[in-house]
Every structure is written in C-alpha cells, then in structure tokens.
Amino acid sequence: MQPTESKVKKHILIIIGLSLVLRIIAGYAVGNHFNPATWEYENLARSLLENGTFSIEYREYGEYKALLGPGYPFLTFLAYKVVGVNHTIMLFVQFLLMTSFSLAIYGIAYFFFKKTDIALIAGLLSVLHPGLLYYSSANLHEFNLYMPLFYGALLLCLVACRKGEWKYFILLGLIGGLAVFTRATIFPALILWMAFYALFPFEVGISKRFLKASTAIILIVAVNIPWMIRNYDQFNQFVFSQTNKWEAFWIGNNSNASGGQFKADGTLVLSCKGEEMQNRINASVNNEIAIENIFKDYAFKYVRENPSHFIKGLFRKGFYFWWFHPQTGLFYPKSYLIAYKILYSALLLMAAIGIYICHKRRLWSIEMLFPAILILGIWSVHTLNFNEMRHRWTVEPVLLIFASVAIFFLSGKIYQYWHGNNHSSGNPSIQPSVIPQDDNIK
DSSP: OOHHHHHHHHHHHHHHHHHHHHHHHHHHHTTTTTOOEEOHHHHHHHHHHHHSOOOEEETTTEEESSSSOSHHHHHHHHHHHHHOSOHHHHHHHHHHHHHHHHHHHHHHHHHHHOOHHHHHHHHHHHHHOHHHHHHHHHEEOTHHHHHHHHHHHHHHHHHHHHHOOHHHHHHHHHHHHHHHHHOGGGHHHHHHHHHHHHHSOOSSOHHHHHHHHHHHHHHHHHHHHHHHHHHHHHHSSOOSSOSTHHHHHHHHSSTTOOSSSBOTTSOBGGGGOOHHHHHHHHTTTTOHHHHHHHHHHHHHHHHHHOHHHHHHHHHHHHHHHHSOOTTTTTTSOHHHHHHHHHHHHHHHHHHHHHHHHHHHTTOOOGGGHHHHHHHHHHHHHHHHSOOOHHHHHTTHHHHHHHHHHHHHHHHHHHHHHHHHHHHHTTOOOSOGGGSOOOSSOO
C-alpha cells in the first residue's frame, strides 16, 4: 500500500468517526434527545405512507400536490416503510448522509491540491461547521440530502472532466439526477458544468466531450421524467419539480420584502399580503397553480411599478446572502448569533487568505470554475427570490476548502517560526518531521 493511500484511509476513518460521534452528541443535546423537529417533508412522507398520495395541506391555500422537490419525502417514506415511523432512525440516516458529504469535501479538496493534510482539514471543518451540525442533528430536513448529492455531483464532475471516462459521466448523470429530484436549484449549475466541459479544450476531442456531456444531461433529465409525467397528469401542464416557485419570488419582491421570510420585527412577510391579493388566494383554495399565478401576477406588478426598488432589493439580497439580515437569529439566543458571526468572519478571512495563497503559489486549476459556477448559481437564485442563512450554508463548503489551504500553510509558517526559535535556543523537543509536508505542492 502506498503511503498516501494509507494516509487517505486513516483520514477517512477519522472523518467518519468524528462526524458520527459529534452528531450523536448533538442529536441528544440539541435535538431534544433524538426527537428532531419535522417540517412539511414529514407530512408528505406520511401522506405517501397512509394514502399513497404526494399531497399536503399548505398554509391557508388548501391542498398542494407538488409543493416541494420529492427527493427527501420519498427517502423518508422508504425509511418509514422499512422500519415504521421512527424519527430517531431517520436522524441516523441523516448522520450517514452528512458524513458522506464531509467525505465528498475531503475528495474535492484533495482533487484540487493533491494534499492529504489540506483535504483532512477541509473534511474536519465541514464536520465541525455549526450550522451543518445543527441542521443534521435537530431537524428532519431535505438540506441533509441535497448537500451530499450536490457535492457528490461536484466531485464526480471534477473527476469526469479530468479523466474523461464514461463511468464517471454516467454516475454524474445519476447522482445529478437525484440532486435535481431533491432540489432543482442545482440543475442550471449541472447544465453549465457540462457545457463548459463540452466547449473547453480538455484532452479528448470536442465530439467525444459533447457526447459524454450530453449523456450526463440526458440521464439527469431521465431520472426526473417520471416525476414530470406525474405532475402533468396532476395539473394538465408542465411542472418540472415543484409549484411554489412564484410564492418564493413574491416573498423577495413586494413592498414589504425584507430579503428573507421574516421582517425585522419577526413578522412573516407572507402575512403582509394585501386584502385584494388575499381574497384572490382565498377564492382559489385547493388550486395551487392558480394560487402560484396570483403570486406571479403581484410580484411582476411590483417589479413593473417599482423597478428601482426591485433593483435595490436585488443588491440588498445579494449582500445579505453573504452576511446577516437584521432579522437573523430572531428565534435563537443572542449569544448563538454572536458566536456564529465570529466564526463566520473567521471563515471569510481564512478563505480570503487561502484564495490569496492559491494565487501566489499558482495553485489554480481550470476545474476550480466548477465550484465557482455552483456558488454563482445558488447565489443568483436566492438573490432573485429570498434567502436565509441555510441557503448560504449550501455554498459555504467551498469557502471551507480554501480556508483549509490557509490553515495548512499558516500552520506550517507558525511551526517553522516556532521551531526556529526553539532550535536557536537549543530546545530540541519539537521535531522537524511534523512540519506539514506537501504531497504535491511546493
């Protein structure tokens, strides 16, 4: 066994062990003794289990048949079908899913830098991220499925584009299809990834690149075709994934919009609908297509009549995606928000230093455009609609990877400085062999 291969296996075991132990502790401590909070996904899973239908009573709108991406509700349904309705079991499924996410982060970091220590730091940072740890330990939420799928798809895309082997494009199509099935916001990024691969002069010829990229996209769509057929049967019109996209757009684009779901005083933006709009919604109960068209009409009316406010709102939402809304943390102890702001500020600083180090040491590779496309895609969607802190958590793992570069090189510099001082004073207790050694980077 090669030294690097042995080291990678040890690192994988460390990440798996730490991830599971921390999540078990968190599930007990902040997850109400393994009794997590449930969301609409739980009701949809119960509907599948008890009635064989994917439907839910949603707000005051009546029955919705395509409220959310079906991936997580179907996973929950399958788990309940096998073991019965058991939130603790579903919580442990999430622990495994988010552990696989951290392994994907390890793989992505190693792909870029060919340095096992940088990859280990990145993997550990993803395990220790407080938001990701909390959401996987205290909530039964689709976030814990689409994160491993998003970053698993990213890792497969990187490997596929570099190696050009068919098996990786097929796997990318299948995993990417499941990612879209769970949360469709990644679909534009997947298309752009494959378009970039097809058009950029990688090693194989353009016709072969185009064929492989097209195959991946066809598989992604094929995974979702049964759901699209089901939706057409339900609504007699094309619905790609879910129906509430115009509600999300209205939340971020109306005269009471704050950029998030809540206003600064804790009032739900959705509670600020005008009387006329609410009356139209009340008259359309149990018709989700009609209700979504009402949201669409009023949102576009606001955009047409207030173009300057709309543009200002885009800038505000674009900024708050990367920072904190005035209403952020309303429902948590203030100390939590202060602690997280400190940690997030440190992350931004270390990521910036890591990016600078990559520039100075010429560590860039063309494949780094793929996570950049993912960031831009998620950022754009939530700048156009509305955003909350968990939406930023979707792209923070990319920052963690660059922060790991900074931590690795800065720790080496600190060690060299400390060792130099101890060596000059005749203290031999620190051994040079523990200076971070680079597998590939000079």
